[in-house]
Amino acid sequence: MPFRFTVLASGSSGNASLLERNEFGVLLDAGLSVRQLDARLNLVGTGWTPIRAALLTHTHSDHWNDQSFTALLQRRVTLYCHPEHVPQLAEASAVFQQLQWAGLVRHYATTGRFCLSPGFECAPVKLRHDSGATFGFRFSAAADETHAAADLAYAADLGTWDDRVAQAFSDVDVLALEFNHDVALQRASGRAARLIERVLGNEGHLSNEQAAALLQETLRLSRSARLRHVVQLHLSRECNRPDLAVQAARAATARVGQSIAVHTASAAVPTATIEVGRPLDELAIGPVPLVARNAEG
Ligand SMILES: [Zn+2]
Ligand SMILES: [Zn+2]
Numbered sequence: 505m506p507f508r509f510t511v512l513a514s515g516s517s518g519n520a521s522l523l524e525r526n527e528f529g530v531l532l533d534a535g536l537s538v539r540q541l542d543a544r545l546n547l548v549g550t551g552w553t554p555i556r557a558a559l560l561t562h563t564h565s566d567h568w569n570d571q572s573f574t575a576l577l578q579r580r581v582t583l584y585c586h587p588e589h590v591p592q593l594a595e596a597s598a599v600f601q602q603l604q605w606a607g608l609v610r611h612y613a614t615t616g617r618f619c620l621s622p623g624f625e626c627a628p629v630k631l632r633h634d635s636g637a638t639f640g641f642r643f644s645a646a647a648d649e650t651h652a653a654a655d656l657a658y659a660a661d662l663g664t665w666d667d668r669v670a671q672a673f674s675d676v677d678v679l680a681l682e683f684n685h686d687v688a689l690q691r692a693s694g695r696a697a698r699l700i701e702r703v704l705g706n707e708g709h710l711s712n713e714q715a716a717a718l719l720q721e722t723l724r725l726s727r728s729a730r731l732r733h734v735v736q737l738h739l740s741r742e743c744n745r746p747d748l749a750v751q752a753a754r755a756a757t758a759r760v761g762q763s764i765a766v767h768t769a770s771a772a773v774p775t776a777t778i779e780v781g782r783p784l785d786e787l788a789i790g791p792v793p794l795v796a797r798n799a800e801g
Pocket of ligand 2 (some may be wrong): 564633
């Protein structure tokens with residue numbers, strides 16, 4: 505099985521997801537208390553056992569904290585962050601400094617791919633958000649003897665998107681994407697005007713409509729009908745409703761006539777685990793010669 509993906513928690517109260525390929529698990533952000541992280545990893549049945557790395561999207565406090573960094577340090581889990589995250593984390597967190605001293609901090613670059621484990625690669629995708637350097641990721645799992653290659657895109661916090669982002673997220677099997685707010689609910693929220701403008705602005709968060717438009721554009725750009733799952737992330741508790749977010753996503757996917765499941769992540773409970781990567785015998789391409797499999801892998 506190329507990938508298993510579970511959102512442990514998503515929203516402004518804390519973000520963490522688990523992506524596994526074979527025995528190698530990666531935490532995407534670690535913005536939960538250690539008690540919540542432990543509880544949710546136990547709930548999904550893995551505990552900490554598969555976790556070998558953690559990957560930080562940006563430095564807002566709903567995506568990391570000292571408790572989760574301490575858990576990484578105790579278990580000698582490698583933390584991947586961008587070089588621009590380092591000064592801020594080093595100033596804010598003594599535990600981050602301990603991770604550095606322990607040789608557990610590695611850096612990813614703004615562009616290019618890096619290898620998490622053999623056959624498991626990650627390509628950072630720069631996003632606009634008011635946290636300095638902010639990234640989404642495109643993960644690729646190589647084909648193995650039983651399953652086709654698989655790709656998963658993940659973008660939790662972004663204020664807007666452009667062609668580069670849509671291109672980076674096209675032709676994936678799973679798209680996990682922020683559907684933060686409904687614009688009308690945001691405007692009627694009674695929040696301070698400055699906060700509303702921040703959320704709606706290009707450095708804030710994606711509305712349901714913006715996310716649906718990005719989803720639709722990734723489908724338009726895709727050369728194959730691979731997308732099977734859309735996972736909606738970072739819904740605002742005050743300014744969105746799951747039914748509105750789902751409605752927006754379904755309107756986008758309906759136009760392409762593909763069967764695409766829509767999952768809505770929440771702050772309260774983990775999502776069901778999505779198994780990503782089609783078995784080769786389901787691809788209706790007949791037996792794959794061994795030489796071709798080797799070439800793919
Ligand atoms: Zn966030
Ligand atoms: Zn953020």
